[in-house]
Amino acid sequence: MKKTSPLLILFLISLSAPALAAGNDAARKDILDGYAAAVGPGFAGFSAERGRALFLGPHAGGKPETPACATCHTPDPRATGHHYRTGRDIPPMAVSVTPDRFTSQAEVEKRFGRDCPAVLGRDCSPLEKGDFITYLAGQ
Amino acid sequence: MALRRHFLCLALPLTLLALAPAFADEDEWVPPVRHAETLKECGECHMAFQPALLPAGSWRAIMGNLSDHFGEDASLPPATAASIEHYLVAGAGRGDPSLPRITEQRWWRHEHDFSPGRFARPEVRSKINCAACHQGAENGYYEDD
Numbered sequence: 001m002k003k004t005s006p007l008l009i010l011f012l013i014s015l016s017a018p019a020l021a022a023g024n025d026a027a028r029k030d031i032l033d034g035y036a037a038a039v040g041p042g043f044a045g046f047s048a049e050r051g052r053a054l055f056l057g058p059h060a061g062g063k064p065e066t067p068a069c070a071t072c073h074t075p076d077p078r079a080t081g082h083h084y085r086t087g088r089d090i091p092p093m094a095v096s097v098t099p100d101r102f103t104s105q106a107e108v109e110k111r112f113g114r115d116c117p118a119v120l121g122r123d124c125s126p127l128e129k130g131d132f133i134t135y136l137a138g139q
Numbered sequence: 140m141a142l143r144r145h146f147l148c149l150a151l152p153l154t155l156l157a158l159a160p161a162f163a164d165e166d167e168w169v170p171p172v173r174h175a176e177t178l179k180e181c182g183e184c185h186m187a188f189q190p191a192l193l194p195a196g197s198w199r200a201i202m203g204n205l206s207d208h209f210g211e212d213a214s215l216p217p218a219t220a221a222s223i224e225h226y227l228v229a230g231a232g233r234g235d236p237s238l239p240r241i242t243e244q245r246w247w248r249h250e251h252d253f254s255p256g257r258f259a260r261p262e263v264r265s266k267i268n269c270a271a272c273h274q275g276a277e278n279g280y281y282e283d284d
Contacts, residue, residue, distance in 0.1 A: 083185070086184055110214070114213070
């Protein structure tokens, strides 16, 4: 069998990191495109600023212990959060720190499906979901 | 008799081998979780507890009511929930199946028969943070620390 050059292997490894990032970005864009389509005809773009306000809260209507996303995730999206009851670490929400955030539709829907009722007392709208991801993708 | 001596030579270590896992099981070791979905989904909010820590009936009750998981919404897609339940039930241990909480099981209360104040310490926070006191908990080791 022909031996693969260690240099070639290093080169291939150096290529894979940006390729993974591009894959994450593409997957995130697909999810955002889906929410944009769900907003409907009046859609005028997602807003990182609205996403930030949603993240920081505080909101009324959810569980008294969790009035904001920031309750568990901390107000700094680059920081490690903690589950409000168990204390379990939650990896940072900021895409710059956790690059595979918002890259699985099933995972994203699972979390919104659980956490929006806990924080807001209702489901999030497609616009809110897109704003939220847009904010954290820029953090 | 040579044959009998040989038999005894073999029998003693074999007996010890047979006893050792059972002994460890009961006192300080359970097989660690080796199921990716269980590790990921349960482990998102708390340590993924080992199947042997609850009897099958308790696991079924828990997995059948994820939308109200001790006051939290832990809903999962049905296929994921079924896969995790299958894994947990297959490795289930002994206990009272009418009790869904590990911390309600008689063996657990017996092993933790001390001041409740210990659980209120900030580094413990909750009774379900096994690893706060049992450093090897994630790997199934629950020796007294």
